[in-house]
Amino acid sequence: MGAFSREFKPDKVLAFRFVDEELVKALTSFVERENVETGIISFIGSFRQVKLGYYDEKLKKYMAIEFKEGPYEIVSGLGNVSLKDGRPFCHIHVAIGLHDGRMFGGHLIEGDVLLAEGFVQVLEGEALVRKPDPDTGLAYWG
Amino acid sequence: MGAFSREFKPDKVLAFRFVDEELVKALTSFVERENVETGIISFIGSFRQVKLGYYDEKLKKYMAIEFKEGPYEIVSGLGNVSLKDGRPFCHIHVAIGLHDGRMFGGHLIEGDVLLAEGFVQVLEGEALVRKPDPDTGLAYWG
Amino acid sequence: MGAFSREFKPDKVLAFRFVDEELVKALTSFVERENVETGIISFIGSFRQVKLGYYDEKLKKYMAIEFKEGPYEIVSGLGNVSLKDGRPFCHIHVAIGLHDGRMFGGHLIEGDVLLAEGFVQVLEGEALVRKPDPDTGLAYWG
Numbered sequence: 277m278g279a280f281s282r283e284f285k286p287d288k289v290l291a292f293r294f295v296d297e298e299l300v301k302a303l304t305s306f307v308e309r310e311n312v313e314t315g316i317i318s319f320i321g322s323f324r325q326v327k328l329g330y331y332d333e334k335l336k337k338y339m340a341i342e343f344k345e346g347p348y349e350i351v352s353g354l355g356n357v358s359l360k361d362g363r364p365f366c367h368i369h370v371a372i373g374l375h376d377g378r379m380f381g382g383h384l385i386e387g388d389v390l391l392a393e394g395f396v397q398v399l400e401g402e403a404l405v406r407k408p409d410p411d412t413g414l415a416y417w418g
Numbered sequence: 419m420g421a422f423s424r425e426f427k428p429d430k431v432l433a434f435r436f437v438d439e440e441l442v443k444a445l446t447s448f449v450e451r452e453n454v455e456t457g458i459i460s461f462i463g464s465f466r467q468v469k470l471g472y473y474d475e476k477l478k479k480y481m482a483i484e485f486k487e488g489p490y491e492i493v494s495g496l497g498n499v500s501l502k503d504g505r506p507f508c509h510i511h512v513a514i515g516l517h518d519g520r521m522f523g524g525h526l527i528e529g530d531v532l533l534a535e536g537f538v539q540v541l542e543g544e545a546l547v548r549k550p551d552p553d554t555g556l557a558y559w560g
Numbered sequence: 561m562g563a564f565s566r567e568f569k570p571d572k573v574l575a576f577r578f579v580d581e582e583l584v585k586a587l588t589s590f591v592e593r594e595n596v597e598t599g600i601i602s603f604i605g606s607f608r609q610v611k612l613g614y615y616d617e618k619l620k621k622y623m624a625i626e627f628k629e630g631p632y633e634i635v636s637g638l639g640n641v642s643l644k645d646g647r648p649f650c651h652i653h654v655a656i657g658l659h660d661g662r663m664f665g666g667h668l669i670e671g672d673v674l675l676a677e678g679f680v681q682v683l684e685g686e687a688l689v690r691k692p693d694p695d696t697g698l699a700y701w702g
Contacts, residue, residue: 279586280577286428286570289541293422293559302421316679320496320511322473330659331606333631341661347475351513351523352494352636354604356677369604371513371635371655371663375472377483377522379513380661381635393559395458399573417577417677428570431683435564435701444563462638462653464615489617493653493665494636513655517614519625519664521655535701537600
């Protein structure tokens with residue numbers, strides 16, 4: 277596979293604030309409505325509960341790690357928007373902080389937010405498209 | 419409350435480097451001087467000492483967690499600038515790394531930096547404004 | 561030292577995706593080839609193995625912390641490109657997540673990625689240049 281890259285121009289920036297919503301669903305609906313094909317996602321906030329995923333290379337799937345006794349600070353939320361099966365897809369990783377500051381993190385499967393505030397920096401250019409890789413079970417750009 | 423969003427255009431980007439300063443104060447003065455109303459903050463570096471906050475939903479306030487025996491790597495610093503009570507306000511979450519790589523994180527109350535280097539990506543458009551929410555004690559955009 | 565800042569305009573944004581490469585080397589070659597002088601780096605993904613650094617203020621050098629039994633989620637990858645000794649230099653901090661969600665993080669010395677996907681937001685303006693500081697052994701902008 278090696279390396280892949282593509283050049284874009286910065287387009288508009290969409291600020292978002294969600295309260296009491298499931299973040300993956302809310303963000304995916306939002307970028308779909310705004311016709312975002314490619315973008316950079318970053319946010320902070322807090323979760324009531326969250327399900328993180330850890331990619332198991334042997335089983336070729338995400339194993340879930342559940343956190344149900346929030347709230348948890350969203351210390352960092354980072355990711356991107358690209359196209360998968362013709363629709364905008366949000367790939368997001370989050371780090372959460374407990375009441376004593378200890379942290380857990382991984383791939384965001386789903387999370388109910390008390391508050392999430394952040395940005396989608398929309399990119400202008402030929403859209404990034406995810407293509408399935410049978411070797412890993414993941415879907416890569418390019 | 420649900421969802422709120424607003425569209426911006428990317429304006430200038432301000433790179434900053436602070437050495438031996440309290441970060442929240444230094445960054446707030448900086449964005450005030452530069453007349454930033456809305457922006458995206460990201461940085462890395464290291465803290466000598468830092469006070470993190472964890473939002474307690476029942477008490478409706480941030481509980482402090484202090485780290486006094488640095489230095490600590492600033493593994494991630496993410497946040498935003500928006501207006502609160504008519505002035506630029508920096509909302510920042512940080513993750514810190516100890517000498518053995520263990521991490522702690524939360525809302526940044528204050529932190530003395532050995533070094534912080536990062537960016538404020540300034541956004542052009544109707545400013546994001548924080549309004550107090552009596553239910554949670556927090557101040558939300560929109 | 562105190563504070564230093566510089567104003568830039570957003571230029572192009574480079575999306576990158578690396579599979580089975582050493583990230584620091586791959587990213588440094590990439591920004592060199594693309595003639596990036598100043599930029600903002602952000603990415604997510606996963607490492608097969610990674611060597612993190614913790615800056616020891618007394619010894620004035622980075623102490624290595626090795627993680628060899630991956631994969632590890634790259635929960636956050638944040639950093640910047642600036643010039644050091646006349647060439648583009650990538651300063652990157654990463655947070656990694658283990659199979660149970662526990663996190664470790666620090667300065668990225670080197671890391672073999674299963675996958676890294678992210679962006680270099682290129683900045684237009686007088687390049688940021690790192691200058692050695694004899695007091696700390698670090699190299700600061702300005």
